[in-house]
Amino acid sequence: MAGQELDLDNAFWRFSCAVYAAPGVAQACLELQDRHGADVNLLLLAAWLGANRGVRVEAAWLAEEPGADWHRGVIGPLRQARRRVKAGGLGDEALRQFHAQLLACELAAERIRQAELFRWTQTRRPGTPPALAMTGLARRNLALLTGDPPGSSAALDRLAQASEAYRPEG
Numbered sequence: 001m002a003g004q005e006l007d008l009d010n011a012f013w014r015f016s017c018a019v020y021a022a023p024g025v026a027q028a029c030l031e032l033q034d035r036h037g038a039d040v041n042l043l044l045l046a047a048w049l050g051a052n053r054g055v056r057v058e059a060a061w062l063a064e065e066p067g068a069d070w071h072r073g074v075i076g077p078l079r080q081a082r083r084r085v086k087a088g089g090l091g092d093e094a095l096r097q098f099h100a101q102l103l104a105c106e107l108a109a110e111r112i113r114q115a116e117l118f119r120w121t122q123t124r125r126p127g128t129p130p131a132l133a134m135t136g137l138a139r140r141n142l143a144l145l146t147g148d149p150p151g152s153s154a155a156l157d158r159l160a161q162a163s164e165a166y167r168p169e170g
Contacts, residue, residue, distance in 0.1 A: 006115035013114050015052060015166055016044045022162035028155035036149045039071060041110060045117050046145045047163035050138035053121075057141040066120040067113045075113060078106040138163040 020026055032038040042062075049055040082102040090096045139160035146152060 004119070006112060007118060008111055008115050010115060010118040011052075011168065012045065012048050012118040012121070013111060014168065015048045015163075016041075016114060019044065019047065019159070019162045019166050022165070024158045025162045028158040031155045032146065032152060032159075036146060036152055038146050041067070041071070041113050041117060042145055043142060043159060044114075045121070046141035047138040047159055049121065050141040051160070051163035052166065052168070054137065055121075055141075056137060057144055059144065062145060067116050070109070070113050070116065075106065075109045078102060078109055082106055135164060136160075 020029065029038075029040045029043060032043060033040050046057050049057055082099060085095060085099045085102060088095070090099055139156065142148075142156045142160055146156065148156065
């Protein structure tokens with residue numbers, strides 16, 4: 001993650017927070033992650049680029065796996081530790097506090113990854129203004145990213161719909 005300073009409060013992060021909070025989206029993303037091995041940050045990136053930037057994701061971009069090392073080496077182990085603590089039970093206040101700290105660290109790591117992904121997108125064509133973004137492009141980008149595995153359509157549709165409904169503040 002070397003180079004220029006990361007912009008932690010970028011348009012992609014704000015989009016991700018709003019869309020993830022939309023009804024059914026968190027569940028859809030976690031289903032895609034847990035059942036189909038999808039990377040939620042890349043799902044959100046594909047949706048953001050399509051729905052809000054009018055950018056058609058190219059397979060060659062995905063082959064670069066932007067931020068994959070950070071995802072595997074930092075986010076994955078934090079998530080695994082948090083889930084292991086939760087699975088053991090959170091009946092003790094110390095365990096609940098530790099779980100909350102792990103969750104906060106995982107979220108901070110996700111935010112750093114998203115800032116890196118945002119920076120990565122700046123080297124790609126900028127796309128069209130949000131008002132001109134194509135309906136359906138988010139869903140197309142999501143299908144390219146995931147391969148549209150059987151049983152994933154409803155989750156991918158929900159994420160695409162929430163992405164297209166997002167309107168940035170200001």
